[in-house]
Structure formats: C-alpha cells, structure tokens
Amino acid sequence: MNVVDSEVVVAILQKQDYEVTETMEEANLILVNTCSIRDNAEQKVNNRIKEFGAQKRKNKNLVVGVIGCMAERLKEKLLEEERSVDLVVGPDAYRELPALLTEVESGQKGINTLLSLEETYADLSPVRLDKNHVSSFVSIMRGCNNFCAYCVVPYTRGRERSRDPETIEREVKELFDAGYKEVTLLGQNVNSYRWSFNDEAKADTSSSAEASEDAIKFEALLERIAKISPQLRVRFATSHPKDMSDELLMTMAKYPNLCRSIHLPVQSGSTAVLKRMKRGYTREWYMNRIEAIRKYLPEATISTDIIAGYCGETEEEHKETLSLMKWVGYDLAFMFKYSERPDTFAAKKYEDDVPEDVKTKRLSEIIALQGTLSLEGKKKDIGKVYEVLIEGTSKKSKEQLFGRTSQNKVAVFTANGQKPGDYVMVKVNDCTSATLLTTLLEDEY
Ligand code: 5AD
Ligand code: SF4
Helix, strand or coil, rough: CHHHHHHHHHHHHHHHCCCEEEEHCCEEEEEECCCCCCCHHHHHHHHHHHHHHHHHHCCCCCCCEEHHHHHHHHCHHHHCCCCCCEEECCCCCCCHHHHHHHHCCCCCCEEEEECCCCCCCCCCCCCCCCCCCCEEEEEEEECCCCCCCCCCCCHHCCCCCEEHHHHHEEEEEEECCCCCCEEECCCCCCCCEEHHHHHCCCCCCHHHHHHHHHCHHHHHHHHHHHHCCCCEEEECCCCCHHHHCHHHHHHHHHCEECEEEEEEECEEHHHHHHHCCCCCHHHHHHHHHHHHHHHCCCCCCCEEEECCCCCCCHHHHHHHHHHHHHHCCEEEEEECCCCCCCCCCCHHCCCCCCHHHHHHHHHHHHHHHHHHHHHHHHHHHCCCCEEEEEEECCCCCEEEEEEEEECEEEEEECCCCCCCEEEEEEEEEEECCCCEEEEEEECCC
C-alpha cells in the first residue's frame, strides 16, 4: 500500500515540477512514507529521520517530511520531538502537500493528518517507481473497518472506502498498454470491495434498494480486470477469511489469468486466540475456507500471516497454530512477534503478557516449520512444467533470469535471449525452500 501511496505522492508533486532523485544527497525534499504496524517498523523510521537530520546539516535548504501511518499516529508529536522534521502528512491528505510545502518554504512547519471518508486518489495516475516495468500494484480501496484487536491500521488509515471501478479499470489498461504484464489489486480487505454507481448519484435518494442490487462487488471487479487481456496476470491482496466467498473462488476458476495463489492471513490457529484478536472467525471456519479453495482451485498455493505470542497465548494455543500450519501446508508465510500498538483494543483490554523470550521461541518454531512446509510444497513441483512471467536477472548469475509461476513461486533458469515481461515455459528440476530451479523449454511450446 505504501509503494502505491508513494507513487501517488510523486504524481501530485510532479505537477508542481518536482522530480524524483536517485540519491538522498541530490534531494531538496525528502519524504519518508511510514508504517506503524509494529514497533520495529517505527524504530526503523526513527533511525532514518536521524540520517535525514545529518543530511540537513549538510544541505540547509533540505525539507524533511514524514508521511503515512506514523504521521497519522503521532501527529504534532513528530514535530515536537524531531527537530529535523518540517512536514507531517497523513495518508488521506496527500493532495494538500503542495500547499503544505508552500507553508514550509515560508518558514513554518506543515501538518495535515485529517482522515477522509471518501479519498481514494481515484483520478490520479500513480507515477510508477518500479525498475522492471513488469508488475505493478493498483489500489482498489483504502482504510479498514475490521478493528482486529491488535491492529493500528483502522486508526491510521481510517474508514474503509472503495474506489470507482471505472478508474481502476482505466489504470490497469494504461499499465497493460505500457507493457506491464501483472497487476496486484490492493486493499486491507479486498473481499469487502463494494461500489454502487447509484450511491454516487447522491441526489437520487429514492433508489437505495436499487443501489444495493446494482453494487459491484469484488468478484465483479475481478472479472472486469481479468477480461482486459488473457496476457495480463492479476493478483490481489489481502483477503479476510471471514469474507472469503465461494463466489470469488468460482470467478477465479473461470479465468486462468487470475493467479492461482491466495493470501489468507490466519494470525492464529486457536479459536480462543482468534476471539481475543476479534478476527470474526474460528479455526473451523478458516479450515472450511481452505477446503473451499482446494475444491474450486486445486492447483492454488496458499500463503498467510501469523502472529506469535499474542496476549494470553498459552503453549497449547501456540501448538494449535503449528498444527493448523501443517494441515494447510502453506507455501509462504509472513511471521511476526506480537507488538503492542498504543490505543488499540488489545492495548487497552489485555496485558502483553507473553515474555519476550517465549515470543522469540514460538516465532522461531513457526519459522522453522514454515521452512519445511515451503520446501515440501516445492519438492512436489519437481518434474512439472509451469508458465513463468520473467521479472529480471537473478542475483546470483547474469545468465540466469527469474520470474514467477501463477502460484507465486519464484523460478530461476538459464536464459536464451528472453527478457523481463516475456512468458516462458519451464520444467522444474530441483528446488530450495524459496526457489524452483528450472530449465527453459523452448521448442516444445
Ligand atoms: N503485532 C504483530 N503483527 C501485527 N500485524 C498487524 N498488527 C500487528 C501487531 N500489533 C501483522 C498481521 C497482519 C500483518 C500485515 O501484520 O499478521 O496480517
Ligand atoms: Fe488490521 Fe484486521 Fe484491518 Fe487487517 S483486517 S488491516 S489486521 S484491522
């Protein structure tokens, strides 16, 4: 989300004749787009702000701004505590950046952390900052209404709102026309995407019943995007287990270019912990959703997010997470220690009572198990043939290219004149837990 937001910010600033520099030393304005999800994310930003402070002593004209979730969470405190910060702008206030920069130029500090119920930056075309021009992110909604007990996002990114599908389709078409071959549709909870053109026409108050019937839901949006071209791969993140519908899976099954990989954050395998997390589903419900994925999309891989050592988590509850991980056989997982976030429900209601060393031990057990599961999942691919979208040159060797399968597995192979953006067929010979080692199949396809 922050990658796209930074691209939106560049679009806004380019209209004011700003340009992106390659290095910090060349810049007269540094904006750091921040994340508040865990304390260590914020600590990294604090360290960067110190570096910018040092740079400011070298370049007296340098303006430093903090944007994104930390700006929203800390507001004036950032200006009070960090002398080198001139500008603080929350995620819904980026359109105000030019005006705020004018204030800073006149010697004041600039701040705007107002959240909005409507802002989706729908009309702006993000200026793409990626290097390979193969794969890009497209924001389809902002904010979150779920209020999971541990999570700061609903406070820093505000209420959930969906973006006009016409503008989403237009942006994806522009990307495809510019040579991109893959888009990832982004939202905190894409399954609750909903757009009604009738709601838009606010003057027409007589048609509220009609409005809900006409609403475009996520499945319909996905179908529209899938139809742009079979040569365009479409991914999406993040799905919430409580809203993951059979209709969505059936839609995916109809379109081979809707990628066969689903990110379905579980957070914990224990129903009691899920309840304390206010996730809105049980272990059994989650397992039922995995069974639905297996039924409609048997070839799909599943990835997840897991939090170790949440408030009150017992050893038994932790073991339930491990057993669920094995049952699902995740291909990939993002695994974190619980980090208490100020003012969340969990911070107010529960004690962060799992000792640090226990959190560390549980997280390392989760990581070790995931390593085994990732390897097992890839071993099953040995001997199989996959279509790979090439993304770039492998870090290890210039002769080797890498790309991804529809299942989101990274494959490397020795190239023969192919380039990023090409689709190739490969055969899997071997693997590590992170990569498929493959050979290019040229003549047969
Ligand atoms: N502590 C640790 N991990 C968290 N996440 C969200 N909030 C916290 C927190 N307070 C994780 C969840 C979420 C991912 C984006 O970050 O697993 O899915
Ligand atoms: Fe946070 Fe839950 Fe919303 Fe995800 S769904 S952003 S974890 S509140």
